Amino acid sequence: MSFLLLEKVTNLIFPNVCVSCECIIDKGYDLCSECSKKINFLTEHYCNVCGSVISNNIYTCGKCIINLPPFKVLRSVFAYDEHSKNMIINFKFFDNLNYVKIYAKWMYQVNQDIFQDAEVIIPIPLHKMRLFKRKYNQAALLAKELSKLSNLPYIPLAIKRSRNTTPQASLSPKQREKNLKKAFKTSNKEVIKNKIVILVDDVVTTGATVRSCSQEILNSGAREVRVLSLARTVNDCGIIMQKS
Numbered sequence: 438m439s440f441l442l443l444e445k446v447t448n449l450i451f452p453n454v455c456v457s458c459e460c461i462i463d464k465g466y467d468l469c470s471e472c473s474k475k476i477n478f479l480t481e482h483y484c485n486v487c488g489s490v491i492s493n494n495i496y497t498c499g500k501c502i503i504n505l506p507p508f509k510v511l512r513s514v515f516a517y518d519e520h521s522k523n524m525i526i527n528f529k530f531f532d533n534l535n536y537v538k539i540y541a542k543w544m545y546q547v548n549q550d551i552f553q554d555a556e557v558i559i560p561i562p563l564h565k566m567r568l569f570k571r572k573y574n575q576a577a578l579l580a581k582e583l584s585k586l587s588n589l590p591y592i593p594l595a596i597k598r599s600r601n602t603t604p605q606a607s608l609s610p611k612q613r614e615k616n617l618k619k620a621f622k623t624s625n626k627e628v629i630k631n632k633i634v635i636l637v638d639d640v641v642t643t644g645a646t647v648r649s650c651s652q653e654i655l656n657s658g659a660r661e662v663r664v665l666s667l668a669r670t671v672n673d674c675g676i677i678m679q680k681s
Contacts, residue, residue, distance in 0.1 A: 453465075453466070455467070455468050455469040455472050456468060456524060456536045456539055456540075457469070457472040457475075457476065457520075457521070457523060457524050458471070458472055458523075467539050467543075472520075475520040476515050476520055476521055477515055477516035477518060477520065477521070477671075478514065478515045478547070479512075479513055479514065479515060479516060479669070479671075480547065481493070483512075484496075484497055484498035484500075484501055485497055485510070486498070486501040486505065486506065486509075486510060486511070487500065487501050487506055487511045487644065488510070488511040488512045488513055488641075488669065489669075489671070490516070490671045506644065506648050506651070507648055507651040507652040507655055507662065508636070508647065508648070508651040508662040508663060508664045509661045509662060509663050510551065510663050510664070511641065511644070511647065511663075511664040511665075511666070512547075512548045512551060512664070512665055512666075513641060513665075513666045513667065513668055513669035514540075514543045514544055514547055514548075514666075514667050514668065515543075515667070515668050516668065516669065516670070516671045517640055517642075517668040517669055517670045517671075518670075518671070521668060524536070525639065525640055525667070525668055528540070528575055528639065529575050529639060529640070530571075532572070532573075534573070534578065537578045537579065537582055538582055540579060540582075540667050541579050541582030541583050541586060542582075542586065543667070544579065544583060544637075544665055544666075544667060545583055545586040545587060548665055551635060551663050551665055552587045552589065552635065554633055555587070555589055555633045555634070555635045555663065556589065556590070556632040556633050556634070557589060557590050557591075557592050557595070557628060557629060557632050557633075557634050557635070558580050558583055558584050558587070558589050558590065558591050558592070558634075558635045558637060559580065559592050559593070559595050559596055559629070559634055559635070559636055559637070559654070560574060560576040560577040560579070560580035560581075560593060560636075560637045560638070561576045561596075561636065561637065561638040561646060561647065561650055562574065562576075562577075562593075562594075562596050562597050562598050562621070562650075563576075563577075563598065564598040565598075567598075574593075575639045576637050576638050576639050577593050577637075579637050579639060579667060580593070580637040581593070583635070583637060583665070589635070590628075592625070592628050592629070594624055594625065595623065595624060595625050595628050595629055596621055596622070596623055596624065596650060596653060596654065597621070597622055597623075597624050598620055598621060598622075599619065599620060599621065599622040620649060621649060621650045621653040622653065623653060623654070623656075623657035626657045626658055629654055629657055629658065629659045630657070630658040630659070631658060631659070631660050632659055632660060633659070633660055633661045633662075633663065634654055634659045634661065634662050634663070635663050635664075635665055636650060636651060636654065636662055636663070636664045636665070637664075637665055637666070638664065638665075638666040638667075639666060639667050639668070640666060640667065640668045640669065640670075641664070641666045641668070641669040641670070642669070642670045647664045647666075651664065
């Protein structure tokens with residue numbers, strides 16, 4: 438069997454599909470043309486600190502000016518909205534791990550500047566009870582792939598959840614902050630001491646989780662924390678930028 442014929446047979450059995458709607462698409466693409474238009478990739482008009490979507494004539498959002506977060510910078514690949522939530526929900530709750538490498542590739546390619554001078558990659562941890570129920574930590578899967586792309590050490594157990602907190606989705610912003618107070622504990626200070634840390638999460642909503650975890654990392658001796666997520670909500674971040 439020739440290589441060309443083998444490739445055709447393989448493509449028939451394992452076709453390349455859109456990571457969003459899973460329709461069959463040409464090889465070399467991650468999204469179909471329709472989904473590519475709908476997914477709101479956050480490539481411009483964001484706060485230089487927290488990454489929230491803001492007007493194009495503003496450099497830093499009001500929230501960061503009033504209350505600077507513990508992390509140095511936060512960046513996300515796309516907005517978590519009605520067009521992208523199917524990808525996130527399937528990844529987070531329904532064991533759809535087929536596209537982890539693609540998601541990590543997006544995170545790395547769009548935000549390569551965050552990796553400059555960084556020294557370790559750490560995922561937002563799940564409590565052991567939540568991990569037992571879910572079977573995997575989606576942030577850890579992304580962090581592991583980002584480690585391969587960036588050649589940075591992946592330290593999955595540097596930070597642990599010291600208690601099993603209430604799921605954040607059911608809480609108000611103030612309740613989220615209270616819920617996460619002292620929820621994280623460093624288990625290995627030596628691997629982050631004086632280091633620039635990249636903290637990885639799948640979705641950022643109010644930012645309470647990444648703020649709490651970043652503060653614990655800094656309290657444990659890290660020099661700087663940079664946060665990278667796959668998606669983030671934008672409806673509570675000021676101006677929502679619509680794709681043209």
